[in-house]
Amino acid sequence: MHAVIMNGSPRVRKHSNTDRILARFLQGMTEDGSTFEQYEISDRKQWERARTAFQHNDRILIALPLYVENIPGLLMEFLETLIPRGGDATLSFILQGGFAEGAQLRCGEAYLEMLAGRLGCRYGGTLVKGDNFGIRLTEGKEQERITAPYREMGRVYSREGSFFSEECRKFTGPETFPFFTRLLISVVFRMIARKRFARAARAWGATRPLDDRPYGGRGV
Amino acid sequence: MVLLINTTDDTGVTGQLRELLEKTGTNFEIVQTAGMKINPCMGCNHCWLRTPGICSIRDDYETVLKRIIGAGQMWVITDTALGFMDHKGKNIFDRILPITTMYLHFRNGQMRHVPRYPVLPDVGIIFRGEADRAYLERWTERAALNFERKALGVFRSDEIREAVACMR
Structure with a gap:
């Protein structure tokens, strides 16, 4: 199988979590014998070639981060320029986000199903998974732990050409966490995560508190 | 205060809204973004981690924010x-990230980012053109969660009076 892969993240490739995910996913795909060509929507100079690839291939996959419950504005701007296909191509998606619970991504997933039809394509399903914010803040083995599971999903996509299998459905993880897990997460955020975020912010050069209100008002 | 952000090139809708809102004595402000430079969010996370609350893209969005x-x-x-809404409408929402901190908590059964400011608006949509209205309504409900506020509804541009009835 040959697939057109589009990284729909507006973030430049160097810092793109979606790109790290795709790297693992494409490793699995190629191990299964598939080939691909990849385009970065963050780079407007690639849009013309990406449009041509969309028109002339029958297996297309767009990977994207969830932005305010749906696709990022920059990706929408690109998609608005496409000429819809005539039902002769399959369009699948990898939807990733920061929130860990699967339920957080369902509104975006529902749009992607509609979008495939609007672009004149058959819908090939969406691989949905959250809890990916940490990719940007980690390196090496810790980052690998987050992205590695996508390798197997690349193999599945290579074999089946879609994300409708039970294996892909389970990949999302829990739809919502049980009460006690949520309680534990809340405690972790209050006691540990805030310190970690503050450390990351100092490394990024922040000189103001993370809950600063630059346009007025008291702190959180 | 009712804030109306018009991302279309057509000022006819906002003209009607101005007329109706003046009659009802509603406190409102209209922002026309047609002449503004508003870039898409790049997801750099600087507004959370480097310059908390301030977007790294230096364009006209700051006045909107x-x-x-x-x-x-x-x-x-x-x-x-x-x-759905076009990219110009979506960019207005994507760029709201600085109004939240990167801290997380559970509110109304949902994990959300902790708002940076105590007063944030309810959210409504007026759309021009063809859209999946049921989906837009679902999306607006979800988008309002980011403000920890409520959705005001979704109206076509020929339903201005119905929308104005929700403005106060």
């Missing part, structure tokens, strides 16, 4: 594309 903070209602008037 300052008005969103403290407004009681925010209505985005948008064109549509591919069954």
Whole structure:
């Protein structure tokens, strides 16, 4: 199988979590014998070639981060320029986000199903998974732990050409966490995560508190 | 204060809204973004981690953001594309990230980012063109969660009177 892969993240490739995910996913795909060509929507100079690839291939996959419950504005701007296909191509998606619970991504997933039809394509399903914010803040083995599971999903996509299998459905993880897990997460955020975020912010050069209100008002 | 953000090139809708809102004595402000430079969010996370609350993209969105903070209602008037709001409307929402901190908590059964400011607006949509209205309504409900506020509804541009009835 040959697939057109589009990284729909507006973030430049160097810092793109979606790109790290795709790297693992494409490793699995190629191990299964598939080939691909990849385009970065963050780079407007690639849009013309990406449009041509969309028109002339029958297996297309767009990977994207969830932005305010749906696709990022920059990706929408690109998609608005496409000429819809005539039902002769399959369009699948990898939807990733920061929130860990699967339920957080369902509104975006529902749009992607509609979008495939609007672009004149058959819908090939969406691989949905959250809890990916940490990719940007980690390196090496810790980052690998987050992205590695996508390798197997690349193999599945290579074999089946879609994300409708039970294996892909389970990949999302829990739809919502049980009460006690949520309680534990809340405690972790209050006691540990805030310190970690503050450390990351100092490394990024922040000189103001993370809950600063630059346009007025008291702190959180 | 009712904030109306018109991302379309057509000032006819906002003209009607101005007329109706003046009659009802509603406190409102209209922002026309057609002549503004508003870039898409790049997802750099600087507004969370490097310059908390301040977007790294130095364009006209900052004036919009300052008005969103403290407004009681925010209505985005948008064109549509591919069954949803077009990229200009979506960019207004994507760029709201600085109004939240990167801290997380559970509110109303949902994990959300902790808002940076105490007063944020309810959210409504007025759309021009063809869209999947049921989906837009679902999306607006979800988008309002980011403000920890409520959705005011989704109205076509020929339903201005119905929308105005929700503005106060």
